Amino acid sequence: MADFLTPYIGHTGAVFATMLAGILCVVVVLLLCMAYLTYYERKVLAAAMLRKGPNVTGPFGLLQPMADGLKLFLKETIVPTGANPVLFLLAPVLTFGLALVAWSVIPFGPGLVISNINVGVLYLFAISSLGVYGIIIAGWASNSRYAFLGAMRSAAQMVSYEVSIGFVIVTVLLCSGSLNLSKVVEAQSHLWFCIPLFPMMVVFFVSGLAETNRAPFDLVESESELVAGYFVEYSAMAFALFYLGEYMNMILVSGMTTVLFLGGWLAPFGLTFLPGPIWFGLKIFVVLFGFLWARATLPRFRYDQLMRLGWKIFLPFSILYMVAVAGFLVATGTLPNGG
Amino acid sequence: MIIASLLFYLFAAVCIASAVVVVTARNPIHSVLFLILAFFNAAGLFVLLGAEFLAMILVIVYVGAVAVLFLFVVMMLDIEALAITDTLKRHAFIGAGIGLFLVVELVLVASGWVASTGAGASVLAIPGNVTNTQALGALIYTHYIYPFQGCGLVLLVAMIGAIVLTLRRRPDAKRQDVATQVAKPRGVRLVKVPTGSGV
Incomplete structure (x- = not known):
């Protein structure tokens, strides 16, 4: 990817851009993983306590982490x-x-x-x-x-x-x-x-x-x-x-x-x-x-x-x-x- | 490279500035936090020199352990922002005297300092394919093994000394004997309850 960008922004710029893209990918994936870790935790805890856990927001409650995040933003x-x-x-x-x-x-x-x-x-x-x-x-x-x-x-x-x-x-x-x-x-x-x-x-x-x-x-x-x-x-x-x-x-x-x-x-x-x-x-x-x-x-x-x-x-x-x-x-x- | 020298000036400037704030800050907690910032920038300078092992050890030992304990102790003391009192003024005079003495000494040493002729060669003594962790290990565990182990012993003695000085045997202290507590008492039975049916 760095080679593909080199003619446009030079070698240093290309290396920099590749690195930035990598960091962005990792951060986005991590944030998503983290959001669904809360869902995973609630489901596992619910199973351990013979409950259902989040199951209302979206199919199987899958949108629950998004709803929680949005609430905190507001x-x-x-x-x-x-x-x-x-x-x-x-x-x-x-x-x-x-x-x-x-x-x-x-x-x-x-x-x-x-x-x-x-x-x-x-x-x-x-x-x-x-x-x-x-x-x-x-x-x-x-x-x-x-x-x-x-x-x-x-x-x-x-x-x-x-x-x-x-x-x-x-x-x-x-x-x-x-x-x-x-x-x-x-x-x-x-x-x-x-x-x-x-x-x-x-x-x-x-x-x-x-x-x-x-x-x-x-x-x-x-x-x-x-x-x-x-x-x-x-x-x-x-x-x-x-x-x-x-x-x-x-x-x-x-x-x-x-x-x-x-x-x-x-x-x-x-x-x-x-x-x-x-x-x-x-x-x-x-x-x-x-x-x-x-x-x-x-x-x-x-x-x-x-x-x-x-x-x-x-x-x-x-x-x-x-x-x-x-x-x-x-x-x-x-x-x-x-x- | 220009980025490296820019980073050097950034780290060096922040390091010196935060070191100054450590001494001048009124609030002792702010002092400790700026001390941590100074440690960080020193670690950054080590990384620029290619001594990444030293940089990481500096962060782990000083920032991760020593400064945490500093902060711990300073937060426990109930100090409000220090007021300048008469005693402080008297001490400041002595402190300024000692500081001046040190500055004069440093200037004298620095002005008389000449790099030895072999210094340039010894900087490049590590071959390129050896990491500096390996190079350091190969030196301190062979050539400098006795001073290195000596340092370790001094630290051990200091640690034992600190424990001996502060350890008090209190007869009224309650202690937990895990073995007796966990041991199964008579008349208690462990029952496996089937899921969903209750006892």
Whole structure:
């Protein structure tokens, strides 16, 4: 496509235009996925509770996400008196923006990635560790006790679980030999990492639930005690950006699980009649079901239980497993020598 | 390339400007947020230098962990915008003295600085097909292994020290013993209820 445009806008312009088109495609697809993730969630929850779920707006209730979105567009954004207006409005924008920029390094298929950088895994880790700022800033700028309590809980929770996520990622890197996400996927062409590293995948997934503040770790927003936690003061589009960001982060963590453990775009059992991006999407769909299933099934953790799980169970376990994997790779001489 | 130099001036200018605001801002929370902005722009400068590994580590360690804890602590303290008091004025005088001393020292060092003749060659020491993550790893885990492990030990000692200094054993604290709680008590039976029929 870049070659086709070169005679009209020059080489730099063509590269720029191609990149812009790629970003636009990813963003539009993501927003659609996010809208239908809310529908998926409501349907799964309804099935778990023997209800029907949304079924009135459009066939099978398929237009429900659109109706919800339109409603939020038409509402008024209220900035409370006593709030810090700049930071109050910056927080949702930051949350949503960070949820979007992380996708720039996720490979959707062979060569199908916006920015194929060599430190892709670290980039994702850095971006996900920034997510906490949107929440802390929102909690502080709202000038409300509920919001502040939610933000405090969130800061402790996200910092704690990041540590074990870091060790899980290091273990995957030991097996793949590269920080480039495309190469991590290619390293799984013979054996998906979910087989030798299955316990680490579980640790990663559960830490992912905690990172995205999802049930059973949703005591950041816990509606029964903090009303809605850090975004209690938000309305209309500012609220919608938080909501979008949360669901986008769910898709992102599912995408990371898929890339790191489930072979990314690789087809299972040699079923190559479907293209790579479709397989990638299907795997994300399956991992997302895990998120919704956990929400429908498990009661909320108490704060001390959350800290105990993160620091006393996941952290020692992931360090031990990492040392064991490194020892095994060195002992058998199978340490990858990638770039 | 012109875009690279434009980006350099952008990152450098924002970095210095936000560093200045860190010191001058009245509200400590704004200070921390501008500190984060300064970290970000420093990371951008690293990327321009081709040191993407350092850039990412800077963001992960400083922005993702250290600054979160700063913000956490500063938000917990109930500080309103600082008023300029007499003590602050007295301290400002000492601070200005130290600052002046540092500036003079820096100027003296910078004016006497001459690049060594081999400096240009050592910049290009990494061959093009090796990523800088690999190059860094190959150096710090072989040539600089003892200083590197020494740094790690210092951090470990500091961490243990911080825990020892702040840990209090409180006799009245309630603790949860998960094993006893999860263990099945007598007389309780688990029943599988068929879907849709009730007990």
